[in-house]
Amino acid sequence: MQTIDMATTSLRDLNATLQAQAEATNQTAWEIVNPKGSHAIAVGLDAPIEVTVKGSTGYYCAGMNKQATITVNGSVGPGVAENMMSGTVIIDGDASQYAGATGHGGTLIIKGNASSRCGISMKGIDIIVHGNVGHMSAFMAQSGNLVVCGDAGDALGDSIYEARLFVRGSVKSLGADCIEKEMRPEHIALLADLLERGGCDAKPEEFKRYGSARQLYNFNIDNAY
Amino acid sequence: MKDDHSSAPRTVPIQSATFSNPVNAEIRRAAATGIYDIRGGGAKRKVPHFDDLLFLGASISRYPLEGYREACDTSVTLGTRYAKNPIKLDIPITIAGMSFGALSGAAKEALGRGATLAGTSTTTGDGGMTPEERGHSKTLVYQYLPSRYGMNPDDLRKADAIEVVVGQGAKPGGGGMLLGQKITDRVAQMRNLPKGIDQRSACRHPDWTGPDDLEIKILELREITGWRVPIYIKVGGARPYFDTTLAVKAGADVVVIDGMQGGTAATQDVFIEHVGMPTLACIREAVRALEDLGMHREVQLIVSGGIRTGADVAKCMALGADAVSIGTAALIALGDNDPKWEAEYQKLGTTAGAYDDWHEGNDPAGISTQNPDLAARLDPVEGGRRLRNYLKVMTLEAQTIARACGKNKLHNLEPEDLCALTMEAAAMAKVPLAGTDWWPGKPGTTF
Ligand SMILES: Cc1cc2nc3c(=O)[nH]c(=O)nc-3n(C[C@H](O)[C@H](O)[C@H](O)COP(=O)(O)O)c2cc1C
Numbered sequence: 312m313q314t315i316d317m318a319t320t321s322l323r324d325l326n327a328t329l330q331a332q333a334e335a336t337n338q339t340a341w342e343i344v345n346p347k348g349s350h351a352i353a354v355g356l357d358a359p360i361e362v363t364v365k366g367s368t369g370y371y372c373a374g375m376n377k378q379a380t381i382t383v384n385g386s387v388g389p390g391v392a393e394n395m396m397s398g399t400v401i402i403d404g405d406a407s408q409y410a411g412a413t414g415h416g417g418t419l420i421i422k423g424n425a426s427s428r429c430g431i432s433m434k435g436i437d438i439i440v441h442g443n444v445g446h447m448s449a450f451m452a453q454s455g456n457l458v459v460c461g462d463a464g465d466a467l468g469d470s471i472y473e474a475r476l477f478v479r480g481s482v483k484s485l486g487a488d489c490i491e492k493e494m495r496p497e498h499i500a501l502l503a504d505l506l507e508r509g510g511c512d513a514k515p516e517e518f519k520r521y522g523s524a525r526q527l528y529n530f531n532i533d534n535a536y
Numbered sequence: 537m538k539d540d541h542s543s544a545p546r547t548v549p550i551q552s553a554t555f556s557n558p559v560n561a562e563i564r565r566a567a568a569t570g571i572y573d574i575r576g577g578g579a580k581r582k583v584p585h586f587d588d589l590l591f592l593g594a595s596i597s598r599y600p601l602e603g604y605r606e607a608c609d610t611s612v613t614l615g616t617r618y619a620k621n622p623i624k625l626d627i628p629i630t631i632a633g634m635s636f637g638a639l640s641g642a643a644k645e646a647l648g649r650g651a652t653l654a655g656t657s658t659t660t661g662d663g664g665m666t667p668e669e670r671g672h673s674k675t676l677v678y679q680y681l682p683s684r685y686g687m688n689p690d691d692l693r694k695a696d697a698i699e700v701v702v703g704q705g706a707k708p709g710g711g712g713m714l715l716g717q718k719i720t721d722r723v724a725q726m727r728n729l730p731k732g733i734d735q736r737s738a739c740r741h742p743d744w745t746g747p748d749d750l751e752i753k754i755l756e757l758r759e760i761t762g763w764r765v766p767i768y769i770k771v772g773g774a775r776p777y778f779d780t781t782l783a784v785k786a787g788a789d790v791v792v793i794d795g796m797q798g799g800t801a802a803t804q805d806v807f808i809e810h811v812g813m814p815t816l817a818c819i820r821e822a823v824r825a826l827e828d829l830g831m832h833r834e835v836q837l838i839v840s841g842g843i844r845t846g847a848d849v850a851k852c853m854a855l856g857a858d859a860v861s862i863g864t865a866a867l868i869a870l871g872d873n874d875p876k877w878e879a880e881y882q883k884l885g886t887t888a889g890a891y892d893d894w895h896e897g898n899d900p901a902g903i904s905t906q907n908p909d910l911a912a913r914l915d916p917v918e919g920g921r922r923l924r925n926y927l928k929v930m931t932l933e934a935q936t937i938a939r940a941c942g943k944n945k946l947h948n949l950e951p952e953d954l955c956a957l958t959m960e961a962a963a964m965a966k967v968p969l970a971g972t973d974w975w976p977g978k979p980g981t982t983f
């Protein structure tokens with residue numbers, strides 16, 4: 312286990328060190344102490360390493376992650392795992408706005424709640440939230456899966472494309488072009504896998520599925536407000 | 537006796553200036569279809585522009601340099617504030633971001649080839665980076681857009697600079713649109729969306745909202761790219777003083793201001809013609825912001841929107857810009873709207889020079905299309921050669937003017953080299969109305 316202390320190491324040196332880890336590194340376990348809410352911790356990683364952040368972080372923790380598994384023993388600020396490509400990001404606490412924004416792949420697990428715009432513009436990522444998500448979550452979500460074990464706020468899935476949304480609790484309101492959809496066996500199977508990967512204590516049958524009505528897919532004047 | 541009116545002169549029919557034929561035709565079109573007009577290109581209305589400025593040249597008080605002989609440096613370095621590797625260009629004319637999707641792969645390649653031959657940079661666009669473009673561009677600026685289509689850290693690290701796009705002059709505050717007919721398998725795959733559906737490009741970034749967030753976003757981008765490459769911020773011409781100030785505060789190395797004449801691939805006509813400020817009105821305000829921060833020439837300013845000639849380039853430099861960027865003009869150099877396709881333009885209900893339905897993907901010149909048969913009409917090598925020639929001519933023109941003003945470097949041109957033909961241009965450019973020593977708003981004067 313390598314430990315990097317942010318009380319004595321600059322953000323630049325921290326990220327440069329983690330980014331320099333090659334595919335075949337044998338130093339696979341890293342621990343970051345004293346993060347003190349810093350922004351842009353462990354961004355742009357591209358190696359199958361395991362990073363544990365001992366504390367809470369600011370904006371864009373684990374941004375654009377590839378391959379790495381990053382665990383935060385605390386809460387995260389806005390834009391955690393934004394544009395993630397692959398790998399896994401696990402947040403023990405809560406996540407602020409735009410969690411997993413535009414993520415292209417990988418898995419983001421939030422054990423607490425996520426704030427507004429969780430999964431905004433997601434492009435293939437899987438996001439599993441143990442608690443609730445705030446308003447405008449999955450806005451313009453293109454593909455991937457968003458699982459919410461708690462409740463969803465207003466305007467869930469507004470202008471959604473092909474992403475799949477699974478919510479166990481209540482949905483305050485659905486956004487434009489987002490509708491409830493039938494849970495077919497393939498969705499139950501998919502969700503069972505997601506719940507297992509997310510370490511969630513929930514049954515797929517308890518969830519409802521939401522997705523696109525595909526009414527906004529082709530431009531027409533009624534869509535143009 | 538009754539007056540005989542039969543042979544009296546009649547009132548001639550007068551067309552209304554307000555309800556002109558084009559206006560009425562648009563009302564009828566709207567009434568028939570219920571759909572507003574979407575098109576490519578920039579504002580077509582006449583607005584105060586560089587044509588309303590003139591250079592004074594040399595006279596007794598200033599002596600000129602010799603024609604094409606004496607040296608006149610055109611090089612520029614962009615991104616000197618924070619980047620380890622600033623961009624060094626031979627000429628201060630860059631190629632603006634135009635998306636693969638809006639343009640064909642061959643057109644993007646041609647832009648890369650031409651820019652590289654001319655010693656300048658080209659820019660990606662909405663939809664991400666294509667290998668053709670990266671491969672043929674010595675210096676490539678990677679756009680970081682609200683849609684994040686095709687956005688990934690590998691391409692980000694392949695870029696020579698990153699341009700965070702906040703807005704475009706054609707549509708400050710607007711997003712984009714790529715209609716289904718242009719969404720081929722390749723375009724769809726790059727954007728993670730199904731083929732054939734109309735793709736909306738978001739009007740605001742998904743993971744930051746204001747200048748304070750933007751500052752942190754830029755920190756993240758720098759951390760991911762190791763502080764190597766410059767970060768530009770591009771804004772539409774709207775509030776150039778404040779936008780420039782905030783961009784500098786957020787940590788930009790370079791500010792790009794795109795005025796309302798700037799082209800777009802597809803936007804509502806009402807947006808193109810009625811939102812944003814003329815390019816001319818943006819430059820001095822942006823420069824004033826940089827000067828107030830003590831950052832003029834520390835943070836470089838790139839200006840775009842309606843730049844066509846070396847005279848336009850020289851005027852931008854004289855008003856304080858470090859470089860310019862061209863979109864529409866580069867497409868015309870490649871062959872867009874060439875009269876040789878007139879018969880085909882007629883079939884599309886338009887004429888060479890007016891063709892702007894780029895979003896429909898039927899471009900006879902094969903540039904703004906994804907149709908392989910049409911795209912094959914553009915030879916990227918020949919296109920690159922034409923663009924190189926055009927950039928060379930613009931550069932020679934700008935040098936000619938600079939030498940006539942006694943400058944051995946394009947960037948030494950200054951507002952004192954200019955006068956304005958109209959009050960409006962004088963006010964916007966803050967240079968004297970021709971024949972006076974005054975402009976509206978000149979400090980110490982009243983108007
Ligand atoms: C076909 C086309 C596509 C464009 N695509 C983009 C884009 O993807 N991103 C962007 O920031 N600007 C885009 N623009 C705007 C240009 O980057 C630039 O601001 C503008 O073309 C400059 O004005 P000019 O066309 O008068 O030279 C596009 C312009 C055109 C003509």
